[in-house]
Amino acid sequence: MFSPAKEKTFRCNLPGKFKKQFELKKDKQRVLDIVTVGDYVEFNLNDVNTGTIFSVKPRTNYISRKAPRIKGASTRGERLEQIICANVENLVVVASITLPKFNNRQLDRFIVCGETAGVNTIIVMNKSDLDKNREILYWEKLYKSIGYEVITTSTVSGYGIDKLKMHIFGKKSLFWGVSGVGKSSLLNSMYPELDFKTKEISNWSSKGKHTTVTSFMEKVGGNTFIIDSPGVREIEPFGIRKHDLSHYFVEFKDYLNECKFNTCTHYHEPGCAVVEAVENDLISVERYESYLNLLDTIEDDIIF
Numbered sequence: 001m002f003s004p005a006k007e008k009t010f011r012c013n014l015p016g017k018f019k020k021q022f023e024l025k026k027d028k029q030r031v032l033d034i035v036t037v038g039d040y041v042e043f044n045l046n047d048v049n050t051g052t053i054f055s056v057k058p059r060t061n062y063i064s065r066k067a068p069r070i071k072g073a074s075t076r077g078e079r080l081e082q083i084i085c086a087n088v089e090n091l092v093v094v095a096s097i098t099l100p101k102f103n104n105r106q107l108d109r110f111i112v113c114g115e116t117a118g119v120n121t122i123i124v125m126n127k128s129d130l131d132k133n134r135e136i137l138y139w140e141k142l143y144k145s146i147g148y149e150v151i152t153t154s155t156v157s158g159y160g161i162d163k164l165k166m167h168i169f170g171k172k173s174l175f176w177g178v179s180g181v182g183k184s185s186l187l188n189s190m191y192p193e194l195d196f197k198t199k200e201i202s203n204w205s206s207k208g209k210h211t212t213v214t215s216f217m218e219k220v221g222g223n224t225f226i227i228d229s230p231g232v233r234e235i236e237p238f239g240i241r242k243h244d245l246s247h248y249f250v251e252f253k254d255y256l257n258e259c260k261f262n263t264c265t266h267y268h269e270p271g272c273a274v275v276e277a278v279e280n281d282l283i284s285v286e287r288y289e290s291y292l293n294l295l296d297t298i299e300d301d302i303i304f
């Protein structure tokens with residue numbers, strides 16, 4: 001845990017009694033998420049370096065996803081919510097144009113997680129030095145056109161690093177994305193003192209290996225805090241109902257009230273203003289396909 005007043009790290013534990021109290025509150029909070037990175041806590045000192053937490057302050061926001069399907073982690077096929085961090089201003093979604101290959105549907109899922117959390121989402125397109133065909137330009141234009149900050153970077157050439165640093169200055173930011181896109185490398189480029197572990201290029205491609213294994217927050221000067229997180233393999237936003245999904249695709253908002261049916265899911269319904277906007281090139285086909293793809297996964301989902 002971090003104590004801003006003293007700028008010292010204390011390793012804290014949670015008393016068992018405390019855990020039981022939380023378990024009884026069967027709303028969104030699950031046992032695993034009693035306390036997460038970015039939470040403000042109060043604790044009693046055990047000795048000069050360790051403490052015992054006795055309260056967790058209410059969160060202003062939190063970023064989450066559906067917990068991966070792990071045997072025994074859920075009952076009756078329910079998907080649990082995994083909270084990644086709390087109380088952040090920025091979600092920095094890191095993608096790379098290659099190694100691993102850029103996947104716009106995946107990016108859109110991270111964006112939806114940011115929108116549901118109500119945080120500012122910044123898109124980072126990393127590894128621009130490998131972008132020989134300038135593929136980034138297409139995506140950069142698309143996401144800028146719908147209002148997102150898009151920052152193209154390379155930790156090899158140093159391109160865009162200062163710009164990114166400027167955008168997260170004085171804020172608390174989560175760096176999130178799939179494994180190998182360069183989250184830790186970007187953080188090291190901006191703040192060399194962090195010296196986070198990153199993987200060598202030569203053995204990076206071995207799938208399923210994550211270099212960063214736990215999320216943690218670091219203060220990097222002034223009021224700037226960064227959270228590095230392990231790369232995720234799959235990203236599914238948690239707790240969205242079918243008829244709400246469209247609200248998290250920001251550029252759909254202008255059309256939602258114009259559909260013939262107010263229960264429209266913008267898929268097959270007649271008189272759908274979203275479909276019409278896609279046909280008239282006012283909404284990009286890629287974003288609409290992402291939407292349908294996500295809508296389809298929500299259908300099988302049990303929301304509780």
Ligand SMILES: Nc1nc2c(ncn2[C@@H]2O[C@H](COP(=O)(O)OP(=O)(O)OP(=O)(O)O)[C@@H](O)[C@H]2O)c(=O)[nH]1
Binds near residue numbers: 184200231
């Ligand atoms: N060419 C190129 N390689 C990069 C760039 N940024 C990072 N890399 C390489 O990409 C690999 C993965 O970088 P990491 O920083 O470990 O990626 P990560 O996103 O933190 O990965 P996880 O911790 O597993 O989630 C490393 O071999 C880096 O050297 C870049 O801008 N250009």
Ligand SMILES: [Mg+2]
Binds near residue numbers: 184
């Ligand atoms: Mg990492």
Ligand SMILES: [Zn+2]
Binds near residue numbers: 275
């Ligand atoms: Zn519609």
